[in-house]
Amino acid sequence: MTLHIVSKSPYSSSALADCLRTCGNGDAIVLIEDGVYAAQTGSEKLQDFAGKAVFCLRADAEARGVAVTATVDEIDEARWVALCTEYRPIVSWFK
């Protein structure tokens, strides 16, 4: 199962859309840096996450004032590292 790491805002980049196109059942998504904007409560991007395991780096969300929706799991760096060991391969979507 693949771990997808998305680091760009869904409003300025196709990174998240491209990621979602290849994200299968059992895969997980971690939103980091500007990627966390997709997790904002009330964001229209949230519907694309239905049925998917989505995580969001808490420090990046807090830094940007993003109120993370309840269905996205806020994690710290240690959990992120743990996820990186649980999934294979890891795909970065950074543009």
Added chain:
Amino acid sequence: MSKSILALCRQAPYGNALAREGLEAVLAAAAMDQTPAVLFCGDGVFQLVQQSPEGIGEKNLRRNIQALPMFGVETLHICRASLQQRGIDPVAIELPGAEIQLVENTTAFIDGFDHVLSF
């Protein structure tokens, strides 16, 4: 034990440096006996169409991609949906010496690798 590597190429050829950097990374890895598989998807499929970039002072990337079979990358994997979305005929991206394999399910394809390099 050697790990399987996939180069995921999703950028158009001349708007930024990533497309060429991806190709260079693939060639470098192949030269070090770590031949990766290559998947073109999204705008990355634009790297494969016939192009004449002389007018913008760039080198022809497709011509460089044609070197891949000589480095042991004989099969190029291409996302069929990306081609279709962009109106590109699979016949138009054929490369001499390389086998084009259209990928229907990129999810399952990517899942088969140990490491993925994104470009």
